[in-house]
Amino acid sequence: xxxxxxxxxxxxxxxxxxxxxxxxxxxxxxxxxxxxxxxxxxxxxxxxxxxxxxxxxxxxxxxxxxxxxxxxxxxxxxxxxxxxxxxxxxxxxxxxxxxxxxxxxxxxxxxxxxxxxxxxxxxxxxx
Numbered sequence: 158x159x160x161x162x163x164x165x166x167x168x169x170x171x172x173x174x175x176x177x178x179x180x181x182x183x184x185x186x187x188x189x190x191x192x193x194x195x196x197x198x199x200x201x202x203x204x205x206x207x208x209x210x211x212x213x214x215x216x217x218x219x220x221x222x223x224x225x226x227x228x229x230x231x232x233x234x235x236x237x238x239x240x241x242x243x244x245x246x247x248x249x250x251x252x253x254x255x256x257x258x259x260x261x262x263x264x265x266x267x268x269x270x271x272x273x274x275x276x277x278x279x280x281x282x283x284x
Contacts (some may be wrong), residue, residue: 182242182257184280191281192235200235201272207258210274214249237261247276
């Protein structure tokens with residue numbers, strides 16, 4: 158009986174992890190954040206739709222280059238506010254994990270007032 162319960166619990170855990178509707182965003186709505194890209198370049202691509210954000214991360218190199226004119230490059234350190242967040246919406250082509258798609262409105266810099274979608278990994282919380 159104990160073995161059946163363990164198997165049932167493991168199956169339930171897999172179903173919960175696989176269901177994006179049950180996932181929770183790491184960024185809450187109305188949170189003030191700072192944008193920083195990963196790697197050596199702190200710049201962040203700001204996309205006009207969450208679907209282009211996801212397509213860019215799934216694209217081949219040539220496809221990604223063709224999509225870049227649709228994005229704005231925001232300097233690292235730019236302050237923004239979270240408008241909306243979709244958990245586990247972005248999947249990298251060669252990565253195993255999922256990332257949140259976050260709709261932000263820029264609060265500082267030359268792009269102040271512009272809204273767009275970024276990857277959740279490009280967000281740092283303000284203290």
